[in-house]
Amino acid sequence: MRHRHLETATLAVGVVVLADVLRVFLPSVITVFGQAAATPAPLLGAFALGWFVLALFAPALVRRLGARPVATVAAVALAAARLALTAAPGGRTQLWLATVGLLAGLVWLAGTAARTDRPLPGLALGLALGAVTHAAVDTYDLVWRSGWAGWAGSGALVALFLAGTARLASTPAASASPARPGGARVWLLAGPALLLTGMVALSPAVAGTASSYRRGPAAGLAGPPVAGDLPILLASAVALFLLAALARPPRGPARLCGPVAALAGAALFAADRPGWLAPAILLTAAGTGGCLSLAGTAPPPSVPPAGPGQADGRPTRPALAAVLGMLVFAVAVFAYHAAYDLGYPNGSVPVAVAGFVAVVALAPGRVRASAAGAHPRVPPRLRSARIAAGAFLCAFVAAGLSQPAPATSRHQEPPTAVRVVAYNVRMGYGLDGRLDPDGLATVVAGQQPDVVVLSEVDRGWLLNGGHDVLTLLARRLGMTYVFAPAADPLWGDAVLSGLPLASARTRKLAAAGAPTGAQALGVTVDIGGGAGLAVVATHLQPPPGREPVAQARAVADFALGYAAGRPLVVAGNLNTEPGAPAYAELTRAGLVDALAAARPQPTSPAGDPRTEIDHVLVRPGTAVSHPAAPRSTASDHLPVAVTVHLPPP
Incomplete structure (x- = not known):
């Protein structure tokens, strides 16, 4: 050479x-x-x-x-x-x-x-x-x-x-x-x-x-x-x-x-x-x-x-x-x-x-021209x-080679209940600072979910290494997804499912001094038989030293309007604890804590959880069971999971 x-x-x-x-x-x-x-x-x-x-x-x-x-x-x-x-x-x-x-x-x-x-x-x-x-x-x-x-x-x-x-x-x-x-x-x-x-x-x-x-x-x-x-x-x-x-x-x-x-x-x-x-x-x-x-x-x-x-x-x-x-x-x-x-x-x-x-x-x-005054030499x-x-x-x-795998469902018939997991994945990085999509997928798959709600989804920020955590997880879970931007087109929230996703809508939330942007993503999960489950994913961003009260109120209004009487799940990192002012806005609007039977259930920080800021909420009267927050260090939060029982058609 x-x-x-x-x-x-x-x-x-x-x-x-x-x-x-x-x-x-x-x-x-x-x-x-x-x-x-x-x-x-x-x-x-x-x-x-x-x-x-x-x-x-x-x-x-x-x-x-x-x-x-x-x-x-x-x-x-x-x-x-x-x-x-x-x-x-x-x-x-x-x-x-x-x-x-x-x-x-x-x-x-x-x-x-x-x-x-x-x-x-x-x-x-x-x-x-x-x-x-x-x-x-x-x-x-x-x-x-x-x-x-x-x-x-x-x-x-x-x-x-x-x-x-x-x-x-x-x-x-x-x-x-x-x-x-x-x-x-x-x-x-x-x-x-x-x-x-x-x-x-x-x-x-x-x-x-x-x-x-x-x-x-x-x-x-x-x-x-x-x-x-x-x-x-x-x-x-x-x-x-x-x-x-x-x-x-x-x-x-x-x-x-x-x-x-x-x-x-x-x-x-x-x-x-x-x-x-x-x-x-x-x-x-x-x-x-x-x-x-x-x-x-x-x-x-x-x-x-x-x-x-x-x-x-x-x-x-x-x-x-x-x-x-x-x-x-x-x-x-x-x-x-x-x-x-x-x-x-x-x-x-x-x-x-x-x-x-x-x-x-x-x-x-700065070029010295030749004696003949020719143009500078191009290498x-x-x-x-x-x-x-x-x-x-x-x-x-x-x-x-990196195309997402097709979605798969573990249900052969229309389900009577769906397992919902909500997880703040911190751009895909574990507590040790290593990119760990396999660890994230393992803890999520262990709950046998039908619907997964993700917060802090990074789809290419150079500062975080330029990876697409959503595609990495979708491939490993065999699910399809809908992604909504929050801070910019590369950062936001997502809903994944092995069931068909019929329609979706998003509403941008007022920043109110929050560091990154926030939105509410409504996705309809087709559960068969002409029925649909409305899932709303969000990641509330509290202003410094205050509760995200205005964002919580906006999310509740959006969720109830989007569901339009259908079964409803609101999930994500809400950055508020049970009894706090922002949480009270959600319950005042008519939403119910689906994890109440397991309280207290702290989720952050994952290594020594002390705060309860990751939630799943449903309509009053909705039957839920098997709430869990499995331990994992694949993120700085623990995931929360619950089975939501659907009303008969």
């Missing part, structure tokens, strides 16, 4: 390894260091951003020791941390391993930047490869899997990365490609491109959610996508991204196409309109790729000899640009998601990042059309 191809391949695999570590570090900051929102937001943010700021020492390290040894040692540390995380340590060990891996990854990125002549192909292929592998594992990354499949896949990935690193380390210095100062623009965009692709453009979870909104039972609601929707959307995004990134950039006014597309896609995503997710994905993919292509043009024709601020004759300016770009990534991702706790509008964050990418891409490079590109076509096929196959 020629040196530049080896360099490209190693950089691409390294980007995937670093992204894997980030998918552990980011949610660990929330679930382990953050202690389920118990840690003050400023302290949490300072801890997370501090490591990106600390990495600013990396260019000085490169200057003193040289790019090659710094990149090699950091790559070994990154690979070791990535492999160690597969051992499923959980808790503080997981947090610190991910932190070490993150810091090592940032240093590796700086060392690689200082010694890589053509970073664009490796960065673009790495982002696309990460999307394809993330789709192939159904957004449940290998790093979270401690079984043989996790170890085999993680071992193969790390082995490829270390093999390429070793080959590069043994390459004679004379044959290595020195980094050009002009390449700093591409490295500066590495972090922002990682944000835009991970948050919007190349996220399999976001693509799956966008596809599911197309098949929802009503406007603004999502249901399982039809086979083919997700593969086509994701594969198209990956192909557009690579085609735009690896093709020769346009000249003249056409140079504006990439930046305009990136800004338009980010604006559509920031608008929080479920129907706009699909065009947001495609525009952001094409625009981000186009901006990277523009930034990769016009390098200086020669590299100055070694001198101050350089190492091994290679400028350290690209190293600093790479670390600064990742700092932009960190600031933006935490600024976007912190809005749901601090209450400021966050739609401007992805638009601002896209604007930053556009400005850097369009900025003129050789890979055969972009062939690569894009191959990436489309790979992404299509990978996404097709």
Whole structure:
């Protein structure tokens, strides 16, 4: 393999390894260091951003020791941390391993930047490869899997990365490609491109959610996508991204196409309109790729000899640009998601990042023109059309492997009773801070449910690792679902069932100073014989220091109106205890506690439950039996379950 191809391949695999570590570090900051929102937001943010700021020492390290040894040692540390995380340590060990891996990854990125002549192909292929592998594992990354499949896949990935690193380390210095100062623009965009692709453009979870909104039972609601929707959307995004990134950039006014597309896609995503997710994905993919292509043009024709601020004759300016770009990534991702706790509008964050990418891409490079006054040389590109076509096929196959399983019912005849489970799943993360869809599915399936109501359902937030917890659980339970957004199109509540879901409706609840948005989702479960059970799922968000009284009143009004005399179940994390003012609003409206026979039945925190905030309520006179709150640490809440007996037809 020629040196530049080896360099490209190693950089691409390294980007995937670093992204894997980030998918552990980011949610660990929330679930382990953050202690389920118990840690003050400023302290949490300072801890997370501090490591990106600390990495600013990396260019000085490169200057003193040289790019090659710094990149090699950091790559070994990154690979070791990535492999160690597969051992499923959980808790503080997981947090610190991910932190070490993150810091090592940032240093590796700086060392690689200082010694890589053509970073664009490796960065673009790495982002696309990460999307394809993330789709192939159904957004449940290998790093979270401690079984043989996790170890085999993680071992193969790390082995490829270390093999390429070793080959590069043994390459004679004379044959290595020195980094050009002009390449700093591409490295500066590495972090922002990682944000835009991970948050919007190349996220399999976001693509799956966008596809599911197309098949929802009503406007603004999502249901399982039809086979083919997700593969086509994701594969198209990956192909557009690579085609735009690896093709020769346009000249003249056409140079504006990439930046305009990136800004338009980010604006559509920031608008929080479920129907706009699909065009947001495609525009952001094409625009981000186009901006990277523009930034990769016009390098200086020669590299100055070694001198101050350089190492091994290679400028350290690209190293600093790479670390600064990742700092932009960190600031933006935490600024976007912190809005749901601090209450400021966050739609401007992805638009601002896209604007930053556009400005850097369009900025003129410092280029020495040739004696004849020719245009600046454009570095050789890979055969972009062939690569894009191959990436489309790979992404299509990978996404097709992750389609939800068909719903199954354990009833052969119309049931006379249904088992209802309500569960706050905390984005899929257990008390130990590990993503645990298998643990969640096990505790839910143990109750043999007919209907499952989920709160805190994450369908692609980058801060939580970019996975789709709803699809992961639906596949494991063999159920269909209806999802309603609360905070944005990727976060909300869901109703799952093995029985047919006939119709649905949602009502947005007033925020009243609550951190994340809230809604009430009404779903009709077809129990056969022309009868229907109305199920209302909600997650009340109390204002700081107060009860969610207004939201409770709104939910009761919505539920009773939606049921229209039919059997009714209202369930979810209501953030109020029996006898509290918000709970009294629900009972005053005519709802009855279905778990009363088992009181007290605390559900939070799961490790030492002390508060009763997860509930199931029904109409007066509805017979219920077998209330339970099975112990589990697959979330920070315990699930609640009860059998609801249906009136005769």
